[in-house]
Amino acid sequence: MSKSKGQTDMDRRTFMGLTVGAAATLVAPGVFLHSIAQAGDREQPVTDKVRWGMLVDTSKCANGCSACVDACKTENGLSNHGRPATDPTWIRKVKVRDNFTGRETNLPLMCQHCEFPPCVDVCPTGASFKRADGIVMVDRHVCIGCRYCMMACPYKARSFIHEDIEIKPTNAPRGKGCVESCNLCVHRLDNGQAMTACAEACAKAGHNALVFGDLKDPNSPVSQALKQLPSRQIRADLQLSTGVRYSGI
Amino acid sequence: MSKIHYREWGIPSPTYWGILIFLGLFIAAAGVSVLYMEHMGHWVTGMTNQIVWGTPHVFAVFLIVAASGALNVASIGSVFGKKVYKPLAPLSGLLAITLLVGGLLVLVLDLGRPDRLIVAMTTYNFKSIFAWNIYLYTGFMVIVATYLFTMMERKANVYTKPMGFLAFVWRLALTTGTGSIFGFLVARQAYDAAVMAPMFIVMSFSFGLAFYILMVMFMYNLDGRPVGDGLLNRLKNLLGVFVAGVLYFTLAYHLTNLYVTENHGVEAFILLNGGVYTTVFWMGEVIIGGLLPLAIIFHPGLSQSRCWIAAACLLVLLGGLSKVFVIIIGGQAFPMSIFPGMTIVEGSVFDAVNGQPFSYAPSLPEVLLGLGGIAMAIAATLVGVRMLKFLPVSLADEAVDPHYSAKP
Ligand code: SF4
Ligand code: SF4
Numbered sequence: 001m002s003k004s005k006g007q008t009d010m011d012r013r014t015f016m017g018l019t020v021g022a023a024a025t026l027v028a029p030g031v032f033l034h035s036i037a038q039a040g041d042r043e044q045p046v047t048d049k050v051r052w053g054m055l056v057d058t059s060k061c062a063n064g065c066s067a068c069v070d071a072c073k074t075e076n077g078l079s080n081h082g083r084p085a086t087d088p089t090w091i092r093k094v095k096v097r098d099n100f101t102g103r104e105t106n107l108p109l110m111c112q113h114c115e116f117p118p119c120v121d122v123c124p125t126g127a128s129f130k131r132a133d134g135i136v137m138v139d140r141h142v143c144i145g146c147r148y149c150m151m152a153c154p155y156k157a158r159s160f161i162h163e164d165i166e167i168k169p170t171n172a173p174r175g176k177g178c179v180e181s182c183n184l185c186v187h188r189l190d191n192g193q194a195m196t197a198c199a200e201a202c203a204k205a206g207h208n209a210l211v212f213g214d215l216k217d218p219n220s221p222v223s224q225a226l227k228q229l230p231s232r233q234i235r236a237d238l239q240l241s242t243g244v245r246y247s248g249i
Numbered sequence: 250m251s252k253i254h255y256r257e258w259g260i261p262s263p264t265y266w267g268i269l270i271f272l273g274l275f276i277a278a279a280g281v282s283v284l285y286m287e288h289m290g291h292w293v294t295g296m297t298n299q300i301v302w303g304t305p306h307v308f309a310v311f312l313i314v315a316a317s318g319a320l321n322v323a324s325i326g327s328v329f330g331k332k333v334y335k336p337l338a339p340l341s342g343l344l345a346i347t348l349l350v351g352g353l354l355v356l357v358l359d360l361g362r363p364d365r366l367i368v369a370m371t372t373y374n375f376k377s378i379f380a381w382n383i384y385l386y387t388g389f390m391v392i393v394a395t396y397l398f399t400m401m402e403r404k405a406n407v408y409t410k411p412m413g414f415l416a417f418v419w420r421l422a423l424t425t426g427t428g429s430i431f432g433f434l435v436a437r438q439a440y441d442a443a444v445m446a447p448m449f450i451v452m453s454f455s456f457g458l459a460f461y462i463l464m465v466m467f468m469y470n471l472d473g474r475p476v477g478d479g480l481l482n483r484l485k486n487l488l489g490v491f492v493a494g495v496l497y498f499t500l501a502y503h504l505t506n507l508y509v510t511e512n513h514g515v516e517a518f519i520l521l522n523g524g525v526y527t528t529v530f531w532m533g534e535v536i537i538g539g540l541l542p543l544a545i546i547f548h549p550g551l552s553q554s555r556c557w558i559a560a561a562c563l564l565v566l567l568g569g570l571s572k573v574f575v576i577i578i579g580g581q582a583f584p585m586s587i588f589p590g591m592t593i594v595e596g597s598v599f600d601a602v603n604g605q606p607f608s609y610a611p612s613l614p615e616v617l618l619g620l621g622g623i624a625m626a627i628a629a630t631l632v633g634v635r636m637l638k639f640l641p642v643s644l645a646d647e648a649v650d651p652h653y654s655a656k657p
Contacts, residue, residue, distance in 0.1 A: 084598045085297035095595035096588050104594065109587075122433060124379035125372045144369050145361015147301040148379050154436030155587060156599045159298050160361060163290035176290050177361030234587065238436060249588075 051134035053215040053243035060209035061106040071201030086162035090182040111157040111182040113243030119149035137183040145177040253336045255638035260471045272628040279621020282614035283358045300581045300609040305359035308619030311573045312352030317420040318457020320345035327413030333650045336641040342397040343633045351626030385423045424453045438515040439580030448498040455491035459565035477646030489546040496539045518583045526579035538568010582606045
C-alpha cells in the first residue's frame with residue numbers, strides 16, 4: 001500500500017490496490033466497489049450499451065490444459081493454502097461425459113454472469129450485484145459472508161474466503177469472510193482492455209477456445225462466433241440468460 | 250377454578266446461580282469458538298466452499314423454528330380460547346423470544362463478517378427472502394413482547410386477544426419465511442418442493458412444544474410447584490399429534506419428490522444410499538424423532554410416567570436436530586445437477602466427479618457454537634422467570650382446568 005503512495009500516475013489499478021489495503025484494515029466504510037467501478041474509465045460511467053460475455057468453444061478446449069485456471073489465479077492473486085476444499089476458485093476445468101453417447105467434453109466453468117442472477121436475488125444486503133454492463137460481482141465492503149449466494153448459484157461459481165489472504169495490490173479488494181467469484185477481469189475492462197486473463201492465456205496457449213467480448217456489439221469477436229457456432233447455456237432450463245455460452249456440448 | 254396467581258421462579262439462590270454458571274460455561278465455550286473461527290477463518294470448521302452452511306446453521310434454524318412453535322401454547326389459549334392453556338401463555342411467549350434470540354445469535358456469529366451486522370441491519374435488498382426474514386424476526390420479538398405485556402399488565406388485558414391473534418399470524422409468516430430460505434434455492438434439487446413451507450410449520454409446532462414441556466417440567470420440579478397430570482396429558486397428546494404431523498409431511502415431501510423424475514437422485518440419496526445422511530434420516534428423523542416418541546406418548550403405561558414424557562420430548566428435539574441436519578447438510582452434500590444428462594468425469598473439488606457426494610465433518614467449534622445458542626436460550630428463559638412473574642404458582646389440574654373434577 002505504501003509502495004503505491006509515491007506514484008503520481010494514480011491509475012485505476014493502483015487505486016484498487018489502495019482499496020485492498022483499506023479493506024484489510026477494515027477502514028474505508030462508504031468506499032464501495034461499484035461506485036468506483038462506475039467511475040469507469042474515469043470519464044465514462046458503466047452503461048448497459050455493452051454486455052460483456054464469452055463463448056466457450058469446447059471443441060478447442062484441450063484435455064489436461066489449465067492455462068485459463070492458472071492465469072486467473074495469477075491475475076487476481078488467488079492465493080492457495082494447499083487446502084483445495086476451502087481455497088478460492090473462480091474458474092475450474094471440468095470434463096463431462098454424455099451419459100447416452102459417451103462423448104467427452106472439456107470445458108472451463110466459472111460465474112456465468114447471469115442476466116437474472118439468483119445470487120443477486122437472494123443476497124440480503126445487496127452486496128451481490130450486477131453492473132449495467134452485465135458483470136455480476138460482490139461488493140466486498142458490504143458482503144457479510146452469509147453464503148446465501150453460494151447456496152443459490154446453480155454453477156457453484158462462488159468461493160467464500162476461508163482464511164487470511166496475503167494482501168498485495170491486486171485488482172479488487174478481497175478479504176477473509178466475504179464471498180467472491182469471477183468478475184470477468186473487471187479491472188481490465190475498466191482500463192479499456194477488452195480481454196480477460198483466461199481468454200488471453202487460452203489464446204497464448206494456442207487453443208483459442210475462449211472468445212470474449214461485447215455481446216451487444218454485432219461486430220465483436222464473441223458476437224461473430226456466436227453467429228457461426230451453435231451454442232447453448234448450461235442449465236438453460238433455469239432461464240437465467242447467462243453471459244457465458246458454450247458450444248459443442 | 251380460582252384466579253391464577255403468578256410468581257417469580259423461587260428456587261434457592263445457590264441452585265439458581267449454579268444452573269446459570271453451568272449454562273454460562275457453554276456460552277463461554279461458544280464465545281471462544283466464535284473468536285477462534287473468526288480469527289483463523291472458516292477453514293478451521295468443517296464447512297467448505299462445497300458445504301457452505303454447516304452445523305451452526307442446523308442449530309440456528311432448529312432454534313428459530315422451535316421459537317415460533319413455542320408460541321403455540323399461548324396461541325391456543327388466546328386465539329382459540331382454550332382456557333386451560335391460558336396460564337401457560339406468558340412462559341410460552343417468553344420461550345418464543347429467547348429461543349429466537351439463541352438461534353439468531355448462532356446465525357449471526359457464524360457470518361463471515363459478524364462485525365458488519367450493522368450493514369445487514371441497514372442495507373437491504375428487498376428481493377431477498379433473507380432480508381425479509383430480518384424484518385420477520387425483529388417484528389416477531391416486538392409483537393410477542395407486546396403480547397406478553399398485555400397478558401401481564403391487568404389494565405392491558407383487553408388487548409391480549411387481538412395481540413395474540415397478530416402474534417399467531419406473524420409466527421406463521423415467520424416459519425414460512427424460514428422455510429422459504431430453502432424454497433428459493435431452485436437449482437438445488439433437495440429444496441425444490443412446495444411442501445417445504447407447511448412442513449416447517451408443523452416442525453415448529455412439534456419442536457416448540459417439546460421444548461416448552463421440558464422447560465415447564467424442569468422449572469416446576471425444581472421449585473416444588475405442582476403440574477397436574479391432566480394438563481401434562483393434554484400437552485403430551487398435543488405433542489403426539491404434532492409429531493405425527495411431522496412424519497406425515499416428511500412422507501409427503503419424499504413422495505412428491507419421488508413423483509418428480511428429476512428428483513429421484515436426491516431421494517435415493519436421502520432414503521437409500523446417502524451414507525450418514527441416510528442413517529440420520531432413518532435413525533434420527535424417523536425413529537428417534539418420530540416413531541419412538543409416538544410410541545411413548547400413546548403407550549398406556551409409559552405415557553403415565555413423567556420421566557418417559559420428558560424422554561419423549563428430548564427424543565423429539567434430537568429428531569428435530571436430525572431433521573434439520575438432513576435438510577441443510579444432506580441437501581448440500583447431494584451434488585446438484587449442473588450438466589443434466591452428463592456425468593462429470595474429471596473436475597475440481599467443486600465438482601461431484603462421477604456423482605460422488607460432497608463430504609462434511611462437523612468441527613468442535615461449530616458444535617460448541619450451536620450448543621451455546623441453546624444454552625443462551627435456556628439461560629435467558631431462566632433469568633426471565635426469575636425476575637418477572639411468568640410462572641403460575643400452581644399448574645395443578647384443579648387450579649387451571651375449569652372442567653376439572655376430581656375422580657375418585
Ligand atoms: S453464475 Fe452464479 S455467481 Fe454467477 S451470476 Fe449466475 S448465479 Fe451469480
Ligand atoms: S455472502 Fe455476501 S454476497 Fe453472498 S449473499 Fe451473503 S452478503 Fe450477499
